[in-house]
Amino acid sequence: MTGPRETLVGITDVVKHFAGGGNVLKREKRKVHAVNGVTLAIRQGESFCLVGESGCGKSTLARTVIGLNAPTAGTITYRGQRIDDLTPKAMAPYRRRMQMVFQNPYASLNPRMTVQTILEEPIRFHFPRLSRAEVKAKVEEVMLSVGNDPHWGSRYPHEFSGGQRQRISIARALMVDPEFVVADEPISALDVSIQAQVLNVMMDARDQRDLTYLFITHDLSVVEHFGSRVGVMYLGTVCELAETKALFANPRHPYTQILLAAIPRLDASGFRHTRLAGEVPTAMDLPSGCVFHPRCPHANARCKAEIPALKDQPDGTAIACHGIEEGRI
Amino acid sequence: MALLDVSNLNVEFPTRHGTLHALRDVSFTLDKGERLGIVGESGAGKSLAAFAIINLLSKPGRISGGTITFEGQDLTAMDTDALRSIRGNRISMIFQDPMMTLNPVLTIGTQMVETLQAHRRISHAEAKRIAIAKLREVTIPSPEERFDSYPHELSGGMRQRVVIAIALLTDPSIIIADEPTTALDVTIQAEIMALMLDLCETHDVGLILITHDLGVVSEVTQRVNVMYAGRVIETGSTRDIIDAPKHPYTRGLIAALPQQNEAAQRLNQIPGSMPSLDGIPPGCAFNPRCPHVGERCRREIPALRALGEQQVACHSAEEVAALAGNGGSAS
Structure with a gap:
């Protein structure tokens, strides 16, 4: 990455609640607080990774950014233009510029469509004026660029392996020449040797097309390899935001430290890691104050009462932690 | 003598389109208290190799050859009743998804007491006492209360701890854990x-x-079997294999990990994917993906042979081992 670049996607104070849970008979209105006030700026050309454990709201945030969910509060901007309140028709040109790759390539490709149809559909929708030959040439070009044989067009998704399918779904996202790709756990369902193939395809596409990625994952070793910046999420809030190198060299937030220590490493034996107290609370009953305080080894009275803001640090990272702010940690 | 000795195990699935050989000549041993890893990608046969031991093969799969000796008895020759006295008792299992393992309509306590009473003639009160002790051992807070909980009332991590507690109930000598x-x-x-790790060490469980x-x-195991397309292709001490893999597949697998690669650079990838059971190529099953492939590899199936401290099934293992010697896993 060369120097700071302009903000492509702006996320400001985004909140997303879902109605749900509770007891149907008692008509309790309980909410799932999936995302609770996240502010982030994704810069042009970067590979921004959101990392966290299940239920931390990373996928919800990604789906909100791309317009699959409307935010409960807050705004999303794309090149400075607010997009979260647009009508479907006004949103259409942005949908072409923002594409998504899903986790499970067995579920995200229509089993009744041939690969050719799957790949042609987005381009026919967004560029209805293109001729048949132009569409066909485009399909061929994109299939080749993701390392798939362009002659596979007449086949159906079930005829392919997991890795090939995920490359088809990447190809589908690339068909309309997007600028911004949201990838939600794109390699989690794949085997190790295939993960490397798919990550390589994604990195090649980034270099060839100057793509900006929002990459959602729970796998920190992938983040370390792929990401330029990382946001660590816990229970719907970002607790640390940093350049990838800085985060892995010097994790600051207590949760980030525990998360990094938990990665199983090839050069280690024994799994003698810091044990977290308690279990992850649910997003239905958020803890008061800092959401991490019930499990944090450094929590005090202030952490239980007051929600810490994500504050910029002198070294360029941003951390939401009273302990760090007070110099206790 | 080893606690468990699996020798030349073959498992096949007869189908309408011919017989699929899911496991071929799989041999390994496990000593008392030893921790063995079986690694491989989906379809390599790693779960099958472990579950064939206690004959948990789904039909029409069957053991078509080889022996499994546990505490001196051949498990393949045992009838169902005799095997039942070992399965879930002397050899316990832990599966991947605790929500699927636990019965959602029974309390944890009922399931634990049921397991104990299936294998031992003991009173309900005695079974409950043992169950609560095991729940305490797996660090479940307030085990007396949790004894009466249903699985859905617990978090995922807590459920898997209950599954571990159930596996330990009968003081087994081996636990088979499938992607726990x-x-x-x-x-x-x-x-x-x-x-x-802690429990295996304190109870001397394999x-x-x-x-x-x-x-x-x-982080967990002392020895490891690497499997590919139904065969063990490399085996030895975990440290030796991770630090200096001698099979091109093991080497490729380790080299493909993001941890092993320079950040932001292309990863070392293995081309292609593992063949399905009905499409295993002649010769070495890995040959279409192998960077060291030679003419012999396309013809002749390599046997597992000793090379240094580990065993490896590769015609070019010496060549690969030499690479591992200079400069780790970078290729």
Whole structure:
């Protein structure tokens, strides 16, 4: 990455609640607080990774950014233009510029469509004026660029392996020449040797097309390899935001430290890691104050009462932690 | 003599389109208290190799050759009743998804007492006492209350701890764990693995850990079998194999991990994917993906042979081993 670049996607104070849970008979209105006030700026050309454990709201945030969910509060901007309140028709040109790759390539490709149809559909929708030959040439070009044989067009998704399918779904996202790709756990369902193939395809596409990625994952070793910046999420809030190198060299937030220590490493034996107290609370009953305080080894009275803001640090990272702010940690 | 000795195990699935050979000549041993990893990608036969031991093969799969000797008895020659006295008793299992393992309509306590009473003639009160002791051992808070909980009332990590407690109920000498932490978050995985490691050590229980995660294998096991397309292609001490793999597949697998690669550079990838059982190529099954492939590899199936401290099934193992010697896994 060369120097700071302009903000492509702006996320400001985004909140997303879902109605749900509770007891149907008692008509309790309980909410799932999936995302609770996240502010982030994704810069042009970067590979921004959101990392966290299940239920931390990373996928919800990604789906909100791309317009699959409307935010409960807050705004999303794309090149400075607010997009979260647009009508479907006004949103259409942005949908072409923002594409998504899903986790499970067995579920995200229509089993009744041939690969050719799957790949042609987005381009026919967004560029209805293109001729048949132009569409066909485009399909061929994109299939080749993701390392798939362009002659596979007449086949159906079930005829392919997991890795090939995920490359088809990447190809589908690339068909309309997007600028911004949201990838939600794109390699989690794949085997190790295939993960490397798919990550390589994604990195090649980034270099060839100057793509900006929002990459959602729970796998920190992938983040370390792929990401330029990382946001660590816990229970719907970002607790640390940093350049990838800085985060892995010097994790600051207590949760980030525990998360990094938990990665199983090839050069280690024994799994003698810091044990977290308690279990992850649910997003239905958020803890008061800092959401991490019930499990944090450094929590005090202030952490239980007051929600810490994500504050910029002198070294360029941003951390939401009273302990760090007070110099206790 | 080893506690468990699997020798030349073959498992096949007769189908309408011919017989599929899911396991071929799989041999390994497990000593008392030893921790063995079985790694490989989906379809390599790693779960099958472990579950064939206690004959948990789904039909029409069957053991078509080889012996499995456990405490001096051949398990393949046993009838169902005799095997039942070993399965779930002397050899316990832990599966991937605790929600699927536990019965959702029975309390944890009922399931634990049921397990104990299936294998021992003891009173309900005695079974309950043992169950609560085991729940305490797997660090479940307030086990007396949890005894009456239903599985859905517990978190994923807690459920997997209950499954571990059930596996330990009958004081088994071997636990077979099939991807026990794959469905869990990384911090919970670390807790569960630390707990399993601890329990295996304190009770001197042997562990067969099936996983695709080389990091987990490295942290937990002492020896490892690497499987590919139904065969063990490399075996030896975990440290030796991770530090100096001698099979091109093992080497490729380790080299493909993001941890092993320079950040932001293309990863070392293995081209292609593992063949399905009905499409295994002649000769070495890995030959279409192998960077060291020679004419002999396309003809002749390599046998597992000793090379240094480990065993490897590769015609070019010496060549690969020499690479591992200079400069680790970078290729």
